[in-house]
Amino acid sequence: MSTGELTRAALLAGGAAVCAWLLGLLSAWLVELVSRRRYELLLAKLSHSCRRPWRITLLVSAELIVLPHTAIPDPTQAVIRHGLVIALIAACAWLFVKALFVLEDATFRRLPVDVPDNRRMRRARTQIGVLRRLTAVAVILVAAGSILVTFQPLRAFGASLLASAGFLSVVAALAARTTLGHVFAGLQLVFTDALRIDDVVVVENNEWGRIEELRLTYVVVRLWDERRLVLPTTYFTTTPFQNWTRNEARVVASVNLYLDYTMPITPLREEARRIIEASPLWARHEWVLQVVDTTEKTMVIQVLADAADGPSAFDLKCEIREQLIAFLRTHYPQCLPGTRISLPQS
Template identity: 65%
Template sequence: MDAEQLIRAAIVVTAALLAAVVAGWLARFVVRRLGRRRYQHFFDNLSRSCRWPFRVLLAVVALVIALPFSTLTGSAREMVHHGLVIALIGASAWLAVRVLFVLEDAAFRRLPMDVADNRRMRRARTRIGILRRLTAVVVTLLAIAAILMTFAPLRTLGASLLASAGLAGVVAALAAQSTLAHIFAGLQLAFTDELHIDDVVVVEGEWGRIEELRLTYVVVRLWDERRLVLPTTYFTTTPFQHWTRNESRVLGAAVLHLDHRMPVGPLRAEAERVVAASPHWDRRDWVLQVVDTTETTMVVRVLASAPDAQHAYDLRCEIREKLIEYVREHHPEGLPRTRVALTPPAPADGQ
């Protein structure tokens, strides 16, 4: 290739890249104009997340269009064209995955979690997240398959191996049996309403909320900000407590051990006042009952409803604290105590 051909090729490449830059600038201008209206956050997020994959895609498309106008011929042209096709497939898959993330974020904005009864939002968020991840995996696999199919030896090899595809599939399924089990368990959890994002569960003796629900594992945020990571198959094979399966509302129980001399009537009146004044009570149900008795104490339980598990925990603590304070100040005889009876020894013979 002489100097004139090199100069022509450089001019073609430069013109193609400039055209890609202009097209990207126009697209960004249009997106910004659209973002000033109703869907501003969506278009801003789209522009921010898809900026680089879109730029790469425009550059590759421009080079593919400009290739016939270059001076490349023969094997060099075929090699450059093959490389551009691979880059085009990769950039398209990259852009598609980024668009999926933007659509997921837009859907999440329309499904707020900071509402009293957010079960429908939690279910929708869980399914959307699983679908986005599954679609991203499928897009990536299709892109890899398309790139491999651009090589002629691999296409020939694929045709020759078609007869043994059944055996290869069996071997691959056996090798990936554990991974496939986790994936199918994740899909089962998401689409059978067994588990959702932000559900309250008790697993391995720990109370927490579902923070992430992936295809192969689940992250539980525990009450002390620790994270418990469990495989998805755990929730399909092991019993666990699910506090928000049908609704977020739960009953909180505060248990007190008091002396038998404690009058129940005044205690019930004080419990009613405490529950009614609490911001954690949902104004629906409450009750105070003597549920058991022992040799030294009677067991008093206060049940009160709350909109969710977190409010129920705070409500239980508040009831327990204020009732103990009430008993200590107004009825100290009701505090638990141990009684000992002293019997004098029997008199000795002759005394």
């Protein structure tokens, strides 16, 4: 190439870059203009998050348009075009994935979980989150297949990855692997509605907590003492666990007391009524005190009271237990568990 041809190619490339930059500014201005009338928050987030991949997409597209009009030799043009096509595919995939994240966040804002009955919201948020991750993985696979197609030696493999039959065969071949096993377990949990974000569960060693994250391969449980328990999704498909909020957010608090057979039930029931009705943690639906079992030396008294959610139920249970123990220690210390010894009369 002569110096003039090289200068012309550089000017065309620079002009294309300037045009792409101006088009990016124009599109940002149009989005801002439209957002003043409708969907202000959504469009503002979309513009902010997608700005970089969108500008790269415009830049690469502009360079592809002007490339044939340069005097660059055909072999060199082919190499440059190949690189630009790969960059364009990657930029489009990046743009799509970023847009998915923004749409997920916008949907989550319309599905608040800080309401009394949030079961449907939690179910929707869980399924939307998993669908977004699956779609992002599919976009990345399609982009990878499209890039492979651009290489002659790898064209057959790339085409098979893009074809539905080839795609399914790849997934089926990998399904036996541990990672894909966790993924399928995660899908099973989400779409059978067995587990949702913010569900209250009891898992390993009677540890209870809330589902904080539900990923394709693992689940994060935020325990009552703020520890995080990370479990593989296969744990929930192979091991029995308790889900206290499977049907509703309300949780029943349960307190067991082991008392001597001489303990009168009526005053204990009245004290339990006073404690529960005075507590702001009680959901005001139901409560009960019953003798549910007996042992060789004691009777088992169970107090049940409902609370709005798992943490409230735990605090209510502790409150009932503490105040009933104080009541027994003050008024009926002789009815606390003990051992009787019968001495023969001389």
